[in-house]
Amino acid sequence: MNKFELEQNKAFKLANDLKQGGRARAGGAGAQKTDRREQRKLDQAKGLVPFACKLDDKLVKQLKERAEAHEGGMTEVLAELLVKAGLER
Template identity: 55%
Template sequence: MAMKKFDLEKNKALKLMQSTHKASPDRFGKGSSDAPLDRREQRKLDQAAGLVPFACKLNADLVAKLKTRAETHPEGMTGLLTELLEAALAK
């Protein structure tokens, strides 16, 4: 079935609109240098640093306390847990 002239022009207009949206400048912080890494990039950086994911189940009250303390820790939750575990294991 042959396309009508109207349909051809409509498709051209859609392609043009899509290309202009893709070529538009990044706005509202998109593409900024401090943007968070995607999961794959973050995993590679973690592996290079020797970090290994470690999951466990903890009491909700304990988790709340950890989250509160991690907010003020310079390295966040990972740094806080590393510090606490190393101190506990050294005893």
């Protein structure tokens, strides 16, 4: 592998990191506390199930603003809103 290919590889890695929201690579200074596999196991132990849906962008912006101010993040904000709407936990 020549120098050009090495630099190109670094550029691809950087571009991928930026696409992923700026998260640092494993082993980097700001590496994630848990990897995805560990997080999935922790979530399953809590009884959490992934659930995807499509929402209006204005609604998503409001949810993100609330989640930033909430210590539980997006998951807890959505759970609280659904309970307030009449669904049970």
